[in-house]
Amino acid sequence: xxxxxxxxxxxxxxxxxxxxxxxxxxxxxxxxxxxxxxxxxxxxxxxxxxxxxxxxxxxxxxxxxxxxxxxxxxxxxxxxxxxxxxxxxxxxxxxxxxxxxxxxxxxxxxxxxxxxxxxxxxxxxxxxxxxxxxxxxxxxxxxxxxxxxxxxxxxxxxxx
Numbered sequence: 001x002x003x004x005x006x007x008x009x010x011x012x013x014x015x016x017x018x019x020x021x022x023x024x025x026x027x028x029x030x031x032x033x034x035x036x037x038x039x040x041x042x043x044x045x046x047x048x049x050x051x052x053x054x055x056x057x058x059x060x061x062x063x064x065x066x067x068x069x070x071x072x073x074x075x076x077x078x079x080x081x082x083x084x085x086x087x088x089x090x091x092x093x094x095x096x097x098x099x100x101x102x103x104x105x106x107x108x109x110x111x112x113x114x115x116x117x118x119x120x121x122x123x124x125x126x127x128x129x130x131x132x133x134x135x136x137x138x139x140x141x142x143x144x145x146x147x148x149x150x151x152x153x154x155x156x157x158x159x160x
Contacts, residue, residue: 023144030128037120041113046072047080048117051089051106055114060093060103089113 001021002014031045038048053069054061061069067077081104084090089110095101106114129137 033128035121035124037117037124041117043113043117044080046070046076047084048114048121050077050080050084051110051114052118054090054104054106055111060105062101062103066104084110 002018005012005014005017035045035048038045043051049070049072050066053066057069063074063077063081066072066081067074070077072080081090081092085092088107090104091107093103093105095103132140
């Protein structure tokens with residue numbers, strides 16, 4: 001694709017297209033794989049992210065806090081919470097001072113599920129990245145972290 005664009009517009013720098021295109025293609029392939037351990041447990045990646053946020057913070061969160069923690073929209077969190085509460089993995093507690101506020105926490109079953117799946121998921125992700133040496137993985141993580149920080153800063157500035 002880059003070579004084709006260079007043939008059509010040889011004066012254009014297609015370097016950014018190579019980076020962004022590869023990031024997008026990796027993301028698409030990872031989504032197609034659907035995280036095998038999660039799929040076996042009947043969870044989507046976004047559902048696992050919500051459960052994981054509740055587990056790793058170690059305390060109750062509101063739906064808004066979960067949205068910020070998982071970089072999800074409020075509507076997406078609401079939809080996922082409906083499924084997870086219906087499966088008795090998350091429970092909701094009303095606020096004593098404000099009926100509009102809900103506090104969410106993992107049930108024992110939710111905590112057990114996260115604790116059981118996490119090692120399997122990490123082994124799966126390790127296998128996905130196995131072609132990269134540990135140092136390369138660290139370098140890639142740092143570079144992507146820098147890019148993510150820049151993008152998040154731009155996005156929050158655009159929202160202001």
